[in-house]
Amino acid sequence: MLGLIVNPVAGIGGPAGLAGSDGADVQARASERGGASRAAARALTALAVVAAARPGVRVLTAAGSMGEDVVRAAGLEPVVVTHPPAHTTGSDTSAAARALADAGASLVLFAGGDGTARDVARAVSTDVAALGIPAGVKMYSPVFAVSPRAAGGLATAWLAALDAAPDALDAAPAPPLLPDSGILGDTPAERRLTPRVARIPESGNTPLPVLEREVLDVDEAALRRARVEPQLYGTLAVPYRAGRTQARKAATLADEQAAVRAAARGAASALRPGVRYLLGPGGTMNELARELGVPKTPLGVDVVLDGRRVLADASERELLDEVARGPAKAVVTVIGGQGFLLGRGNQQLSARVLGALGDEPLLVVAPEQKLIDLGGRPLLVDTGDPDIDAALAGFVRVITGQRTTSIYPVHAPEHEGEGHAP
Amino acid sequence: MSLPVAPKPAQRRFQQASWDEPIIFELSTPGERGVLVTGIEAGVRDAVGDVVGDLPAGLRRAAPPALPEMGQMRVLKHYLRLSQENLGADFNVDIGQGTCTMKYAPKVNDQLVGTPALTAMHPLQNPADAQGVLEIVWSTERMIAEISGMDEVSLHTQGGSAAIWSNIAMIRAYHEANGEGEQRREVITTIFSHPSNAAAAKAAGYDVITLYPDADGYPDLEALKRALSPRTAAIMVTNPEDTGIYNPAIKDWVDAAHAVGALASYDQANANGILGITRARDAGFDVCHFNLHKTFGTPHGCGGPGAGANGVSAALAPFLPGPRVARESGTDGSTRFVVREAGEQSIGAVAPFFGVIPNIVRAYAWMMALGADGLRAVAEIAVLNNNYLLKKVLEIPGASAPYATGRRRIEQVRYSWQELFEETGITSEEIGVRASDFGMHYWTSHHPYLVPQPFTLEPTESYSMAELDEYAAVLAEIAREARETPDVVRTAPHNQTVHHTHHDDLDDPERWAITWRAYQRKYFGAPVDPAGRVGSAGDRIETGATAAEAAA
Numbered sequence: 001m002l003g004l005i006v007n008p009v010a011g012i013g014g015p016a017g018l019a020g021s022d023g024a025d026v027q028a029r030a031s032e033r034g035g036a037s038r039a040a041a042r043a044l045t046a047l048a049v050v051a052a053a054r055p056g057v058r059v060l061t062a063a064g065s066m067g068e069d070v071v072r073a074a075g076l077e078p079v080v081v082t083h084p085p086a087h088t089t090g091s092d093t094s095a096a097a098r099a100l101a102d103a104g105a106s107l108v109l110f111a112g113g114d115g116t117a118r119d120v121a122r123a124v125s126t127d128v129a130a131l132g133i134p135a136g137v138k139m140y141s142p143v144f145a146v147s148p149r150a151a152g153g154l155a156t157a158w159l160a161a162l163d164a165a166p167d168a169l170d171a172a173p174a175p176p177l178l179p180d181s182g183i184l185g186d187t188p189a190e191r192r193l194t195p196r197v198a199r200i201p202e203s204g205n206t207p208l209p210v211l212e213r214e215v216l217d218v219d220e221a222a223l224r225r226a227r228v229e230p231q232l233y234g235t236l237a238v239p240y241r242a243g244r245t246q247a248r249k250a251a252t253l254a255d256e257q258a259a260v261r262a263a264a265r266g267a268a269s270a271l272r273p274g275v276r277y278l279l280g281p282g283g284t285m286n287e288l289a290r291e292l293g294v295p296k297t298p299l300g301v302d303v304v305l306d307g308r309r310v311l312a313d314a315s316e317r318e319l320l321d322e323v324a325r326g327p328a329k330a331v332v333t334v335i336g337g338q339g340f341l342l343g344r345g346n347q348q349l350s351a352r353v354l355g356a357l358g359d360e361p362l363l364v365v366a367p368e369q370k371l372i373d374l375g376g377r378p379l380l381v382d383t384g385d386p387d388i389d390a391a392l393a394g395f396v397r398v399i400t401g402q403r404t405t406s407i408y409p410v411h412a413p414e415h416e417g418e419g420h421a422p
Numbered sequence: 423m424s425l426p427v428a429p430k431p432a433q434r435r436f437q438q439a440s441w442d443e444p445i446i447f448e449l450s451t452p453g454e455r456g457v458l459v460t461g462i463e464a465g466v467r468d469a470v471g472d473v474v475g476d477l478p479a480g481l482r483r484a485a486p487p488a489l490p491e492m493g494q495m496r497v498l499k500h501y502l503r504l505s506q507e508n509l510g511a512d513f514n515v516d517i518g519q520g521t522c523t524m525k526y527a528p529k530v531n532d533q534l535v536g537t538p539a540l541t542a543m544h545p546l547q548n549p550a551d552a553q554g555v556l557e558i559v560w561s562t563e564r565m566i567a568e569i570s571g572m573d574e575v576s577l578h579t580q581g582g583s584a585a586i587w588s589n590i591a592m593i594r595a596y597h598e599a600n601g602e603g604e605q606r607r608e609v610i611t612t613i614f615s616h617p618s619n620a621a622a623a624k625a626a627g628y629d630v631i632t633l634y635p636d637a638d639g640y641p642d643l644e645a646l647k648r649a650l651s652p653r654t655a656a657i658m659v660t661n662p663e664d665t666g667i668y669n670p671a672i673k674d675w676v677d678a679a680h681a682v683g684a685l686a687s688y689d690q691a692n693a694n695g696i697l698g699i700t701r702a703r704d705a706g707f708d709v710c711h712f713n714l715h716k717t718f719g720t721p722h723g724c725g726g727p728g729a730g731a732n733g734v735s736a737a738l739a740p741f742l743p744g745p746r747v748a749r750e751s752g753t754d755g756s757t758r759f760v761v762r763e764a765g766e767q768s769i770g771a772v773a774p775f776f777g778v779i780p781n782i783v784r785a786y787a788w789m790m791a792l793g794a795d796g797l798r799a800v801a802e803i804a805v806l807n808n809n810y811l812l813k814k815v816l817e818i819p820g821a822s823a824p825y826a827t828g829r830r831r832i833e834q835v836r837y838s839w840q841e842l843f844e845e846t847g848i849t850s851e852e853i854g855v856r857a858s859d860f861g862m863h864y865w866t867s868h869h870p871y872l873v874p875q876p877f878t879l880e881p882t883e884s885y886s887m888a889e890l891d892e893y894a895a896v897l898a899e900i901a902r903e904a905r906e907t908p909d910v911v912r913t914a915p916h917n918q919t920v921h922h923t924h925h926d927d928l929d930d931p932e933r934w935a936i937t938w939r940a941y942q943r944k945y946f947g948a949p950v951d952p953a954g955r956v957g958s959a960g961d962r963i964e965t966g967a968t969a970a971e972a973a974a
Contacts, residue, residue: 162712229503371634372613372870376824395648397631403624406613407649 003105007112008065010136039135043111046133047074049152056243060105062096062205097309101128111135116218121215121234130236140216142234146419153185232345259367262401267365275305276328280346283334301348302332316350323356329365334370343382351385369398378409436861439506447938450490461947507919515889518864518880520834523694523716531787535780538655556759559747571703572733576742577777582691583618585711585730589687590626591769592741593656606655614663637780639667639825646656654684676706693717693835698798708735719788720781729781740767744775803883804833816896834880843875848904850875856914860896
């Protein structure tokens with residue numbers, strides 16, 4: 001079944017020029033300036049596509065303005081699983097996402113922006129599939145469909161794929177490109193989100209595999225001061241169909257998924273015995289852990305030594321202790337569209353840790369497309385220590401695949417000071 | 423008094439023929455024949471015996487092949503109809519397939535290679551009876567050696583990527599011969615060099631390091647130095663790259679590679695902007711190659727025929743692929759041309775025999791007709807044409823030429839519609855499809871798309887100012903439509919026979935169907951017998967696009 005969450009205040013700050021809509025204070029100011037959420041209207045556009053193909057289908061949702069009203073307006077049948085208060089906050093979004101997953105939703109549609117995606121990811125991570133209906137001010141995360149109509153199309157295709165394989169959610173073998181014990185975890189509940197790929201020739205259905213996509217968000221207060229520094233907040237399992245999801249330029253699912261895997265494999269074969277590897281956060285790092293057959297804290301830094309995880313979700317202090325025990329390297333990927341290697345989402349890999357790692361502290365791993373997506377802008381480091389940043393600046397070798405690397409420029413914007421925008 | 427004739431519109435009113443022609447397998451009628459082959463005469467049979475029976479069992483078919491059965495006239499009509507549903511190089515202003523150098527290939531040269539004097543030749547015949555064509559091969563090698571500055575040239579390879587493969591295979595053989603095969607495991611290339619360079623190096627077992635351009639459009643020399651080491655086997659680069667930007671520091675690049683003991687390989691598949699102006703060897707390159715089917719006036723529609731030319735310095739000459747044609751002098755002062763097998767150090771044969779003779783003869787005729795001054799004039803006019811077109815295209819709102827802003831280009835430009843896309847949502851692919859409605863071919867870029875919403879134009883020396891104007895006017899018209907009537911662009915083509923490509927189908931091994939049998943098997947579950955016959959062959963079914971649409 002589909003689940004729907006509408007963030008009734010999503011996007012309210014955009015027309016009001018507030019660079020976002022997070023927090024009660026901003027929402028109140030937006031209302032004063034005449035801001036109105038477009039989330040309900042855009043969710044309705046998406047559901048209208050579903051309704052056209054599947055009249056009367058039941059949709060799990062939250063009461064009132066958080067979904068029920070839109071489901072009803074689309075002519076579909078709401079199944080209310082949670083009753084949020086009149087004035088909702090992010091925790092209500094999280095609670096609703098969890099409730100939808102528990103009630104059996106296999107795909108959660110959420111209308112909102114990056115903040116909404118964060119709240120959904122916090123609650124369900126990759127336990128179920130999720131897809132954003134673009135309705136927010138900030139949408140840095142590649143978890144949104146390119147348009148509300150496209151979201152509706154994907155949801156319709158998802159239902160069709162489920163019809164073709166009704167038992168897919170229970171006995172789902174992973175789609176062909178995802179290993180069994182992958183990013184999505186080992187428990188049956190975690191594997192629920194990978195419906196069997198319905199093969200085109202027989203069933204006439206579109207297969208909808210999922211990709212682990214990063215949920216990014218910027219500090220809105222900083223954004224209002226014109227600093228754009230997205231942080232990594234989690235991942236969602238996003239159904240994929242070529243050309244229907246934002247911000248990915250790889251030609252195909254196979255290309256994108258295979259590229260991440262190839263980069264991870266290239267990194268795996270670059271690892272040496274006796275060296276401690278500090279694996280940072282990010283989808284590519286999670287893939288590397290899977291390649292190595294070790295568990296991984298999705299948003300944390302784990303330490304791997306000789307094919308075993310010796311430390312999970314390490315703090316800066318714990319990392320310093322580990323590094324003191326022998327040779328070590330930090331393994332990092334490109335975080336978000338801004339190109340940060342260090343200083344965003346992986347602050348545990350601090351200047352002190354990097355300083356303790358020696359002359360070649362980094363192993364950088366990323367699919368080629370991540371470099372191409374930078375549009376010619378350099379990679380960035382911001383450890384807070386000018387000397388460490390200066391040492392890292394210049395050119396870095398990025399592992400992009402098996403036996404393939406790229407040489408790419410690295411800048412240290414904080415170190416370079418005023419007047420030297422990257 | 424004036425006649426009631428409306429003026430012609432600015433853009434030509436192109437309309438492609440639409441024959442709704444079935445696939446040839448669907449036209450098959452059991453028992454129908456194009457040629458009735460007579461039986462073997464008794465005397466012949468007695469003399470020759472059972473020829474088929476003498477073949478090894480593994481080479482014999484268990485059953486006749488599942489070919490369509492048709493009379494000659496029906497075959498002729500079928501292919502003529504298909505030919506009208508096409509947009510050939512001889513019809514359109516064919517400057518939209520940048521990097522491919524779609525210049526005019528003189529028809530007189532086609533006539534030349536179509537004469538029995540050449541078509542009746544066979545590579546295995548006695549060289550004494552083929553001195554003329556062997557001399558042409560040898561002379562062409564020498565001319566290309568002069569053009570590149572290289573000491574030796576081999577015309578053995580049959581295409582551009584085969585020539586690139588030969589480049590890296592020679593480099594590998596060279597390092598192995600010097601005892602450095604184990605040490606030198608890396609090849610450096612650039613993201614804008616033709617992807618076959620990275621692919622060939624990878625296939626040859628090397629680790630591949632890719633460099634990215636800076637704002638000038640080519641990588642910083644410091645980036646190269648960061649990548650170079652005693653592990654480097656070679657740099658493999660294009661110059662100018664697909665952007666049409668020439669790296670003026672190229673000699674420094676080659677010197678830096680040599681400084682660590684690496685070789686330098688120059689992909690000159692498209693040398694149309696530098697003919698007679700720069701030479702690979704003068705910049706220090708050890709290895710280079712040309713595509714005769716790009717620069718040297720031989721046609722290359724529909725994937726062939728290609729022809730490669732590998733040039734090397736004297737140090738690499740023993741490793742050239744072969745067999746090759748050589749000139750020998752007799753004791754009496756006479757000369758003769760022979761076919762010489764590849765030597766002991768050669769990478770050997772990468773294709774049968776000693777070259778694609780029809781293309782070598784065409785290239786020879788093309789060069790001889792132009793002469794040395796003419797070859798240089800080709801490059802000069804191609805560069806002039808390109809910079810004229812650059813100015814015309816940049817006048818179109820929404821079009822840009824990323825990198826090296828404000829500077830001129832060599833023979834081609836990779837443009838961007840990113841601004842138009844951000845304004846209208848119309849993609850470069852959609853513009854390309856719409857361009858076909860005006861009878862124009864158009865191409866985007868190799869993958870990955872480093873330039874967003876890319877398109878790549880290369881006018882060559884063949885096109886007139888009026889034709890360049892017409893092409894630019896078509897682009898301007900489509901840009902106007904993107905703003906004013908975007909649905910016209912989005913739903914294009916309107917004047918074409920063939921409709922949108924289904925990318926999802928082409929990306930999925932379970933769905934792509936590049937043969938009739940695969941199409942039957944994947945889309946209709948038709949069983950295929952051991953002889954390749956499809957169970958449902960002969961049934962009339964939906965055409966490809968419709969069935970794929972239904973399936974999707």
